[in-house]
Amino acid sequence: MHVILILLSLIFVGCTKASFYTYDWKEGDKTKITAQLAGFEFAPAEKNLSAREWVRLQPQIYQGLVVESAYKKEILATDGVLKRVRAGAVKPEIAFAHLDLASVAEQSSGIHRKLQSAFPLFRKRPPQSVTPVITQRGGFYEVIWQVDYMDLKGQMWTLKLNQNLEVRSIRPAGSQFIDTSAWVYPRGPLLGSVQEVPLKGLYLEPTLANHWVYVSSQAPDKIDKVAGPLKFSTQDHRFDQAQAFVYLNESFNWFQNRLGFKMPFQVQAEVFVGYPEKTNSAFYYQGKIRLGQGDGEFYQNIPRDPSIVVHESAHAVIDVLAKLPFEGEGGSLNEGFADYFTAMQLGSPRMGEASYKKAPFRRTVLNDLTVADRNGGLYHDSGIVSGTLWEISEQLGFKKGLDFSMAVLNRLVPGSDFADFGGTLKEVCAEGLSMEDARKVNGILSKRGWL
Numbered sequence: 257m258h259v260i261l262i263l264l265s266l267i268f269v270g271c272t273k274a275s276f277y278t279y280d281w282k283e284g285d286k287t288k289i290t291a292q293l294a295g296f297e298f299a300p301a302e303k304n305l306s307a308r309e310w311v312r313l314q315p316q317i318y319q320g321l322v323v324e325s326a327y328k329k330e331i332l333a334t335d336g337v338l339k340r341v342r343a344g345a346v347k348p349e350i351a352f353a354h355l356d357l358a359s360v361a362e363q364s365s366g367i368h369r370k371l372q373s374a375f376p377l378f379r380k381r382p383p384q385s386v387t388p389v390i391t392q393r394g395g396f397y398e399v400i401w402q403v404d405y406m407d408l409k410g411q412m413w414t415l416k417l418n419q420n421l422e423v424r425s426i427r428p429a430g431s432q433f434i435d436t437s438a439w440v441y442p443r444g445p446l447l448g449s450v451q452e453v454p455l456k457g458l459y460l461e462p463t464l465a466n467h468w469v470y471v472s473s474q475a476p477d478k479i480d481k482v483a484g485p486l487k488f489s490t491q492d493h494r495f496d497q498a499q500a501f502v503y504l505n506e507s508f509n510w511f512q513n514r515l516g517f518k519m520p521f522q523v524q525a526e527v528f529v530g531y532p533e534k535t536n537s538a539f540y541y542q543g544k545i546r547l548g549q550g551d552g553e554f555y556q557n558i559p560r561d562p563s564i565v566v567h568e569s570a571h572a573v574i575d576v577l578a579k580l581p582f583e584g585e586g587g588s589l590n591e592g593f594a595d596y597f598t599a600m601q602l603g604s605p606r607m608g609e610a611s612y613k614k615a616p617f618r619r620t621v622l623n624d625l626t627v628a629d630r631n632g633g634l635y636h637d638s639g640i641v642s643g644t645l646w647e648i649s650e651q652l653g654f655k656k657g658l659d660f661s662m663a664v665l666n667r668l669v670p671g672s673d674f675a676d677f678g679g680t681l682k683e684v685c686a687e688g689l690s691m692e693d694a695r696k697v698n699g700i701l702s703k704r705g706w707l
Contacts, residue, residue, distance in 0.1 A: 275350040276326070276392075278671075279343040289341050296345045298328045304576055305516045307662035308334055311577050313669075316345045319357050321399065324391040327579070329669050342669050351397045352390065360388050360399065367401060381405065384412070385542075391416065404429060404542065408530065412541045427583065429541040438486035438498040443602075444562040444610045450490065453502055458482045464501050468508040468519060471501040475528035496527050496559040500547060503565040510601050511573055515662050523572050527559045538564050540571035541582075554613060561611035563598050570594040570601075578668040585673040587634050592641025593665055595621050599646060600658055621646040627674065627705030641677065644704050651696045656689075660697070663688055678706040 281289035298314035299322070305311075309331055316326035323346055331340040346352070367386050371378045383405040390399050403415045412429040435456045442451050459465045462472075464479050464486075472478065475493035479486060488495040504525055511517045525545040529537045535548030536555045545568045550556040558564055571594050574580055580590040599605045599621045608618030619635060621642040630637050645664075649657025663684045668677065678701075685697045701707045 275347040275397075277345060277347060279341065279345075281341040282339065286338060293328065293341075293343055293345070295347070295349075296328070296343075298345075302520055303330070303332065304520055305334075305518065306577055306666050307515045307517070307659050309339070309663070309666055310334065310336070311666050313577065313579055315579075318346075318348050318352055318390060321357070321360070322387075322389050324389050325670055327670050329578075331666055340667065342667070344669065344671050346390075346392075346397070355390070355397070355399055357399065364388065371403075378405075381408070384544075406529075406546075408533075411535075411537060412539060412544075412546065429539070429582065436482050436485055438502060439488070440495070440499045440502045441560060441562075442502075445557070445560050446610050452485075455482075455486070455502070455505070464497060465522070466505065467522060469501065469504045469523045469525055471497055471504065471525045471527065473497045473527045474531040476531075493528060496549075496557070500525060500527050500559040500565055503559075503562050504545070504569050507566045507569040507601060511597075514658060517573060517577075517662075519572065520576060523569070538568060540568045540575070543572070543575075545569070545572070550611060552613075555608075555611045556613060558611050561608060562602055563604070563607045563609060564611060566601055567594045567598045567607065570597040573597070574665065577665055578672070579670045580668065580672060581670065583634065585637070586671070588637035589641055589668065589672060589674075589677055591635055591638035592645070593661070595619070595638060595642040596645040596649075596661060599642070600649065600654070605646060626703070627678070630674070637674075640674075640704070644681070644700065644706065647700050647704075648697055651700065652689075652693055656693065660684060660688065681706055 279289060279292055297317050299317045301312055301314045303310040303312040312330045312332070314328045316323040316328070326345045328341070328343040328345065330338060332338050368382065371383070371386065383403045385404045387402045388399055389402045390397060400416050404412065405415070406412050414427050414429045416425050435454070436458060437452050437454050439450050439452055442448060442453055457466045460482065462470055463482055464471045473493060477493040479494050479497050486494070486498045488498065504523065508519050521543055523543055523545060525547070527547045529535055529546045529548045531549070534551045536551050536558070537546050537548035538558055539546055547559050547565065547568070550558045571590065574590055574593050580586045582590060595607055598607065605620045605622035606617035607620065609616065612618040619639060621639070623639050623643040625640045625643050627640060629640060645661045648660060652660060664677070664680050667680045667683070681701055685694050685701070689697060698707065
């Protein structure tokens with residue numbers, strides 16, 4: 257795929273990434289960690305309840321701009337007492353002293369017009385967002401424009417370019433109320449027929465939405481009212497819109513009921529992405545879930561596969577609690593946790609079973625992969641993570657295993673890798689389990705190469 261984009265960057269500054277500092281506090285006097293972080297500014301953020309702990313994750317900001325990959329994460333007990341602080345932040349007086357931030361506001365006011373003027377692509381499909389961010393490249397910090405946009409096939413992209421129009425990177429990215437009912441597959445097309453499912457607390461506008469999620473469609477036939485039952489033929493585009501809504505609504509309800517975690521914002525979902533082209537899109541990114549129809553060769557009826565839809569909803573939860581990346585080892589952690597939560601929610605280790613056409617399923621969390629099996633593949637290596645968590649849950653039982661895994665996720669941060677994940681597994685095992693359960697978990701960790 258050829259992407260031609262312009263991005264007007266700001267001023268480059270020569271300062272090494274040695275000004276990035278990490279901090280970790282979990283017991284004793286808080287005076288030192290408070291003093292250490294006093295020189296940094298972090299964006300305000302609400303705390304979120306997760307498995308009997310409160311979690312607050314805040315990005316570092318400098319003069320209103322987000323500093324990429326810099327953060328502060330706090331874990332608090334249910335009574336509000338601080339239990340843990342992890343932070344990774346950039347010393348502004350060292351790294352940002354020569355950044356010309358005065359020009360940011362001036363350039364921001366006209367950036368959309370400049371992009372549209374320079375490249376026809378943005379005249380037809382305006383970017384989803386254009387945001388100045390402070391980022392690090394080659395040991396130095398600079399301020400660039402980050403452009404998030406969706407291509408004609410429904411794929412979301414994040415682009416970063418400098419002031420010389422050189423591409424820094426191109427990466428795929430992830431009222432009133434009413435009660436009614438919808439005729440859908442309650443557990444997916446492989447586990448039963450279409451049945452009536454009650455829907456409560458729907459908004460009249462927009463359609464189809466409640467406090468958890470809003471599901472729209474790029475197909476011409478859309479659900480435009482919810483005053484009556486949502487009963488459509490499986491050949492009707494509106495069926496998949498209702499089906500995706502049911503899966504997502506049930507998933508976010510599951511996270512709240514099982515783990516006490518409530519999504520702090522309404523997730524924006526869309527089906528038939530790329531219509532009329534049949535795409536294999538299935539991703540979460542910045543509060544949005546996008547689902548294609550399936551090309552008919554590799555995937556079909558993607559919105560009807562509960563494992564795919566629930567997997568993307570799990571990414572939204574992971575994003576709030578840990579903001580793990582979508583590539584590298586952190587990306588494998590992200591995918592591994594999403595597969596694990598999906599398997600626990602659906603009671604099946606298989607992913608893509610109802611939509612993938614080239615095999616009985618796309619991947620499974622029931623595996624014997626070890627750390628030594630890593631090969632750098634995003635999804636291959638995610639199996640090491642999901643397989644470990646799944647086996648732990650099999651040994652400890654559903655509730656204990658789920659609480660253990662959520663406690664691990666609560667302690668991960670945007671910069672977490674396999675080493676940090678392994679250390680966190682051992683930490684939660686030592687601090688949160690009985691001697692007998694710790695013995696079981698340590699046996700699994702040893703066998704899989706985490707010890």
